[in-house]
Amino acid sequence: MLDTRDVRVGNWVLKLTGRDVKDQSFFEYKAIALEEYCYTFSRECFPIKLSPDILGECGFRHEFGDWYKNIPSADVAGGIPLLRYRHKEKAWYLGNLELPAQPLYVHQLQNLYYALTRQELDIELTRFENLAMEHPIQLFTDAY
Numbered sequence: 001m002l003d004t005r006d007v008r009v010g011n012w013v014l015k016l017t018g019r020d021v022k023d024q025s026f027f028e029y030k031a032i033a034l035e036e037y038c039y040t041f042s043r044e045c046f047p048i049k050l051s052p053d054i055l056g057e058c059g060f061r062h063e064f065g066d067w068y069k070n071i072p073s074a075d076v077a078g079g080i081p082l083l084r085y086r087h088k089e090k091a092w093y094l095g096n097l098e099l100p101a102q103p104l105y106v107h108q109l110q111n112l113y114y115a116l117t118r119q120e121l122d123i124e125l126t127r128f129e130n131l132a133m134e135h136p137i138q139l140f141t142d143a144y
Contacts, residue, residue: 002045002107009034011107012123013045029125047105048125054106055085058123071117082116 002013015030029048048054052067060067065087070079084093092099094116103109106123113121 002047006111007032007107008111010120011110012048012125013107014048014128016044016046027128029128031123047107049105050103050109054125057125058106058109058121060085069113083113 007013009032011032012029013032014027016026017028017030018026027046030045032045052062055067056062058069060069060083066084067087068084069082071082072079081095085091086093089098092102099112103112110121110123113119
């Protein structure tokens with residue numbers, strides 16, 4: 001589940017949206033809406049793990065095994081380097097500096113990008129594949 005301190009309005013999450021006729025859970029990719037109360041939605045939302053498909057949906061480009069996003073610039077063809085995920089090192093870089101806190105999930109990447117640029121990361125996620133699960137997901141524990 002999500003820690004409500006890590007997310008903000010506009011962050012993309014995997015949200016439990018209901019159950020089908022066979023009583024199996026189904027999920028959707030959703031951006032957190034302004035009117036959602038953070039302590040309520042956090043019990044039915046999960047982080048979205050970063051993957052090559054997701055990075056492509058976030059506007060990152062792929063080159064020589066690495067994923068990168070540049071800031072557009074009129075003076076520099078291709079833009080100014082900003083963020084890069086180096087596949088060999090399995091690490092995120094800001095320019096040539098390795099980030100001390102590595103984003104693992106979409107909402108973390110969104111928040112990092114916003115902190116660096118003061119612009120939202122454009123994301124258009126496709127429909128989530130609700131695959132058959134071997135075991136039901138335990139959404140609530142005795143701790144709540």
